[in-house]
Structure formats: structure tokens, C-alpha cells
Amino acid sequence: MVKMNVETREELASLIDHTNVRADATENDIERLCREAVSYGFRCAVVTPTNVRLAAELLEGTDVTVCSVVGFPAGVSTPRVKALEASEAVENGAGEVDMVMNIGAMK
Template structure:
């Protein structure tokens, strides 16, 4: 059973709204401390502050790169990831360049993955890199191709969605990604996970991390 302790341990407690304030981020971090969430996921400008607030707690700081469209250049994404790690981020959720992928530039996508993942691991070998493929904008074959590319280039997790471009995670997409990666990488379901029931469905489908802005209510709904 996914009790409070177990479900908290797989939640990236998330706040990526463009108008999130310092007070909101402080609340996010305090909730993570109270509930024992795995990490907080927030925009890059708040990484230094969150890292200070959570120092010594064991709760990781996660941030986003190329978010939410993925359409910035490789150099910009590399710099963004590098600075975030210098500022205290332990996990990087990067958005793949879907525009160029759909244009057929598979070699570019592979290079983007390679450079960002290598940068992160060189900075700190324990940095976790999650690749957001934005499943709601992809056909099934495209989901398979991007998942395999990310896996081959060393991604630690494949993440379904940003939550900013239509529907988020679905049970079917989580199951599909898990079938491709097996036990070679993690699967992060993200977007639209608002209830304990939603969370359990994603975990049973094969997710082993959840990105949600409803972490507190999911935790409160979970059994003791």
C-alpha cells in the first residue's frame, strides 16, 4: 500500500508557476520538510534559496532547463544546467527540442542530450537528469524514438510532460515508457496528477517518480 511515507518518498513537490513568489517557494520547501517529499522542483532563479532552506535535510533541489518549450539552443541549455548545479540543484529536468525533432533533426537531438547530460555529470556525477519528452504532443512512434534516444545518451529518467502544453501524464504513456526503458532508467509521471488515486495509478503503471503541484493534498489523502 502507498502510505504517506512511501508516497512522499517518490514526489517531486513542484511549483513552476511564473508568478510564484519567494513566500510561495518558502512554503513549498517547508511542506517538503514536513512531509518528507523526495525533492522540490522549482524555477532556476529560486535554486540558491531553496538549496539554503533545505541544506542538510536530504531533500533534493530539482530545477528545469529549456522550460517549458524546449526550443532554446543547446548552448543555452548547457549554461542553464551548469549554473543550476553550481547553485545547488541536484536534479535537472530538461525539455527536449520538439520543434527540431519533428523537423527530422534526430542528430541534433542526440547531440543536445549528450552535451547536457555530460555537462551535468561532469559538474557532479550524482546529478540526476530527467528528459521531458512532452507526450501529449507526440505520436506513439515518436514517443518510442525519443525515449530510446534519451536512454542511449544516459538519461536517468524519462519524464512525460511539462504540464504546460495540454494534458499531462497518462497511464498509457507511463506504461509505454516503462516497457522501453525496463530497469535501465526511471520514469517520472508529471502533469495532471492531483489526487491520491491519480498518483497510485501512475505508480502502478510503472512510474517511480511523480511531479505534481498537489503533493500536499496527495500526502494528506494517503493512508497512514
Template sequence: MKKKFTIEQCCRLIDHTNVKAYATKEDMKKLCEEALSYHFAMVAINSGQTAYCHEILKGTSIHTGAAIGFPLGQTSIESKVFETKDAIENGADEIDYQLNITEVKSKNWEYVKKEMKAITDVSHQHHKICKVILETAYLTDEEIVKICEIAKEVKIDFVKTSTGFADKGATIEAIALMKQTVGNSVNVKASGGIRDANTFKEMLSYGASRIGTSAGIKIIEQLKKEAIDGCIEIEVNYENE
């Protein structure tokens, strides 16, 4: 089965990203202006940049997305909850938090669930979208499935592959496994290493419904060149529930 997307719909699937430690205010301004120009879904930034980007984007349909516990996830639940609340107070519309992989490797699933529920609850109390970053490069298939099962139980909005800081980013295999596990209960975000139109389409093909990338403009310009009547077609390689 094939699914048709307009170029505008493709733009609205992209989280336009700059989480570099050395990003300047001018870089953040440029990121926001590009997101406005292309009508991307969100700017994905470190939480310290939230207030600045929110001020530029307020009154528009472009969301400000704050990364929490980023990129290692090695802070306490209380620290992540505080950072989440602070980001929301400063204008964040979406929260992308890195889970604690140490606890995953220890099979401390109660901790993983407690952390996910705490951050999801705070986000949802303020009517904000919440995503958990798995960092799939460090995980076994069994660990990915278990986290996704917890995500279904907690009712978080998205499971997300990567920070972009690991040795490997999003893969088709990880996206397919995540989508197979969560079905339509939770959305899937692919991020890390998505730099061209072909990879973008592959991620959508296997179940991603949001794409985190710093190459959004390049991807959209490539898609425009291959579009027919302003649309592209993508093979659907997953089953809907």
C-alpha cells in the same frame, strides 16, 4: 500482482512542484517547508529559484530540482548546458530539462541525442540526477518510443511526461508506453494533471517511479485515509525486465 507502499514511501515518490511564473519568495519558502514537513523527494522549481530553495533545504534529504529550458525547450544546446551548470553551481541536486520538440518533429534524432547526452553528461559529472521532459501531449507514439530508446542509450536517469503547461499532462497510455520501452534501464516520471490519490496510484501502477505534482499534500492526506496499517496496495500493470 500488487505492490505495497507505506505512506512514507509514497511521500518519497513526490516532486513537490511550483513552476508558476508569478511565484514569490514566500511561495518558494512555503514549498520548501511543506516538502520538509512531508518528506517529499524534491522541490521542482524554475532554475532562477535554485539558490534560494537550496539555502532552505541544505543539510536535509530533500533535493532541489531545477527546470531547464522550461517550459518550451526552444533554446540552443549550449544555452541549456549553461543553465544546467548554473543551476548545479547554485545548489541543484536534480535537473529536469525540456527537449527541443521542433527537432523531434523534424526527426533530427542526432540532435535530440546530442542535446540529451550533453545535459546528462554535465549532470552526471557533478553526480546529479537528470530527467528529460518529453511533453507527450505533442508527440506520436512513435516519437515517444524513439526518444525513450535514445534515453536508454544515453543512460539518462528519468524520462518524464510533461511540463504541466501543455493542453494535456500525464496519461496512463504515455506512462505505459514509456515504461514498456525503457524497462528498468531508465526511470519514468509522471507529471502534469496529477491532482488526486487515484491518479497518483494509476501512474505508479503503470510504471512511474516519481510523480511531479503541486497537489502532493492533498494526495498524501487522501492516501492516509485509505491506508491499512499505514500502507496502500497498488496493482502492478507492467513487466519487470
């Protein structure tokens, strides 16, 4: 087990990925997610690829990183599609990408 030496709420918050990857997330939902991420000092705001640009605009000039999911939710996209999705996310302002692996292929 990995031991973490977290002594303050701020240190704990800086380890949290605040997430809204709902397919029905609205612009207001993403605005709230980003506001909360900044307010609490979370490490990043995780959004779907369609919301990366908005989140990047909202978080510009803050310490919160934008993270995009790739191959979400099932991970069954081909590697080529995942690479394109990741590349586009970075172009749109994502500083981090979380890829969902193809579990069936790993069995």
C-alpha cells in the same frame, strides 16, 4: 506497466517531486514549497533557475533535493544555452535538473 510496491504514505511521498515553476512565484511561495516538501517527506522540490539558490538554502541539511527546470517551458533554447542553464543550476545548489526537450526538433 511498471508495478511499484508502495506500502506506506512515507514511501509514496518519497517518490513525489513537489513543484512550483510558476513565473510569478514569490519568495514566500518557494519557502512554503520547501516547508511542505520537508514536512511530507517528498523526494525533491522543483523550482525555476531563479529560485534554486533560495531553495537550496532552505533545504540544506534535509533529505529533500533541489531540482531545477532547464529550457522551461517550451524547450526551444539551444543545447548550448540549456547546458549553461544546467551548469548554473548545479552551481547554485540543484542536485537534479529536468530538461524540457525541443519537441519540434524531435518530430
